[in-house]
Amino acid sequence: MRRVSVFGATGSVGENTFDLLVGRDDLHTVALTGGRNVTRLAEQARALRAEVAVTAHDECYSDLKAALAGSGVAVAAGPGALLDAAAMPADWVMSAIVGAAGLAPGFRALAQGATLALANKESLVTAGPLLMAEAARHGATILPVDSEHSAIFQALTGEDIAAVERIIITASGGPFRTWPREKLAAATPVQAVAHPNWTMGQRISIDSATLFNKALEVIETREFFGVNPDQIEVLVHPQSTIHALVGFNDGALMAHLGAPDMRHAIGYALHWPERRVLPVARLDLAAMGQLTFEAPDPDRFPALRLAREVMATGGHAGAAFNAAKEVALDHFIAGRIGFLEMATLVERVLDVLSPQSGLHAEVGSLEGVLAMDAFARQTAEDLVRKGL
Numbered sequence: 001m002r003r004v005s006v007f008g009a010t011g012s013v014g015e016n017t018f019d020l021l022v023g024r025d026d027l028h029t030v031a032l033t034g035g036r037n038v039t040r041l042a043e044q045a046r047a048l049r050a051e052v053a054v055t056a057h058d059e060c061y062s063d064l065k066a067a068l069a070g071s072g073v074a075v076a077a078g079p080g081a082l083l084d085a086a087a088m089p090a091d092w093v094m095s096a097i098v099g100a101a102g103l104a105p106g107f108r109a110l111a112q113g114a115t116l117a118l119a120n121k122e123s124l125v126t127a128g129p130l131l132m133a134e135a136a137r138h139g140a141t142i143l144p145v146d147s148e149h150s151a152i153f154q155a156l157t158g159e160d161i162a163a164v165e166r167i168i169i170t171a172s173g174g175p176f177r178t179w180p181r182e183k184l185a186a187a188t189p190v191q192a193v194a195h196p197n198w199t200m201g202q203r204i205s206i207d208s209a210t211l212f213n214k215a216l217e218v219i220e221t222r223e224f225f226g227v228n229p230d231q232i233e234v235l236v237h238p239q240s241t242i243h244a245l246v247g248f249n250d251g252a253l254m255a256h257l258g259a260p261d262m263r264h265a266i267g268y269a270l271h272w273p274e275r276r277v278l279p280v281a282r283l284d285l286a287a288m289g290q291l292t293f294e295a296p297d298p299d300r301f302p303a304l305r306l307a308r309e310v311m312a313t314g315g316h317a318g319a320a321f322n323a324a325k326e327v328a329l330d331h332f333i334a335g336r337i338g339f340l341e342m343a344t345l346v347e348r349v350l351d352v353l354s355p356q357s358g359l360h361a362e363v364g365s366l367e368g369v370l371a372m373d374a375f376a377r378q379t380a381e382d383l384v385r386k387g388l
């Protein structure tokens with residue numbers, strides 16, 4: 001029986017994963033984790049007959065315990081319990097916690113040789129070399145779940161990475177793709193979260209609106225596939241039908257198309273190296289009529305430029321970039337800074353950290369990455385307090 005665990009089970013990727021796991025008697029669920037939504041976590045744990053359910057928050061323990069009374073599911077809480085759950089032997093582990101909080105559990109799961117289905121792009125942005133080395137050290141496999149990276153991975157199957165000239169990841173452009181800069185300044189969280197094509201969690205949805213999601217994905221592409229930054233292109237494609245394209249040295253361009261449904265990428269990672277029938281809509285290209293493409297606008301969406309600077313800096317710049325972006329997002333959601341100020345804040349943090357602080361230093365340990373993450377968060381908080 002194949003053993004599976006899901007980290008971030010109550011989120012958008014987590015629910016899509018649950019949908020593919022429920023009712024499968026060839027799979028055994030080891031651990032399910034969530035955050036504050038303990039009611040849903042308990043429902044999932046009962047439905048999948050999980051060995052253990054873990055909430056990331058100590059204060060949610062008693063509610064989770066009560067919700068699982070009589071179920072036979074063990075209950076635990078707190079960041080340490082998340083790591084303990086990641087250490088429980090499993091064959092396939094979904095990493096779908098949002099933000100840098102997903103890094104340590106995924107890292108821990110690799111140490112027991114699990115196949116890590118990686119939705120948490122922040123892991124590669126903050127600690128790419130470390131994560132890939134940890135997988136190699138333990139004979140573990142990392143499979144991409146981010147839709148673009150799953151698409152690239154599929155387009156590369158059977159190919160030689162040395163024959164790759166370029167990788168093109170598509171961006172929907174988000175809900176503000178056509179908005180002028182003046183209007184963007186007043187954009188609200190409610191408007192920013194309304195993704196045109198995908199149903200996702202609040203944070204990644206807003207990151208799609210700023211194009212910070214695409215900025216993270218450019219770095220994720222570099223870290224996962226080992227290509228040079230100048231081989232990675234971003235193409236705005238408002239229909240989100242093509243997820244990525246790979247260009248080869250003979251001029252061929254292989255595109256991956258599919259409905260905007262994460263169950264494809266999750267299901268591909270679940271069954272890899274096989275393909276199995278998945279409950280996703282089939283495309284009707286004639287009904288669609290046309291697919292369109294645009295270049296991203298660097299003035300209204302500076303996140304992509306910042307990603308290029310981060311890749312040029314290397315070292316811990318990815319951890320600082322992601323942490324600053326997470327703080328900026330918190331303040332935007334809370335109404336303390338404006339939409340355009342998110343990129344301003346991230347750029348200021350990188351400027352402040354640039355001359356000192358080990359930003360260039362090679363990524364050598366999880367502790368080092370987490371220290372840079374904390375330092376960048378503190379720097380961002382200080383800048384917001386003083387006023388941007």
Ligand SMILES: NC(=O)C1=CN([C@@H]2O[C@H](COP(=O)(O)OP(=O)(O)OC[C@H]3O[C@@H](n4cnc5c(N)ncnc54)[C@H](OP(=O)(O)O)[C@@H]3O)[C@@H](O)[C@H]2O)C=CC1
Pocket residue numbers: 007008009010011012013014033034035036037038056095096097098099101102119120121122145146147198199200201202203204262
């Ligand atoms: N949504 C999507 O379609 C896609 C998402 N991704 C990536 O996948 C990851 C998850 O995204 P998404 O599902 O949208 O996110 P959601 O916000 O929908 O879900 C996040 C999950 O993480 C849990 N969580 C939140 N904070 C913490 C924490 N500090 N410690 C432990 N667990 C926590 C949440 O628990 P609770 O809700 O119970 O509080 C929830 O289970 C992100 O890295 C995102 O970039 C990538 C491609 C597509």
Ligand SMILES: CC(=O)[C@@H](O)[C@H](O)COP(=O)(O)O
Pocket residue numbers: 146147148170171172173174198207208209213214262
């Ligand atoms: C589903 C997925 O992989 C998301 O990362 C998606 O790509 C977000 O859409 P944007 O292209 O708007 O960032």
Ligand SMILES: [Mn+2]
Pocket residue numbers: 146147148217
């Ligand atoms: Mn994506």
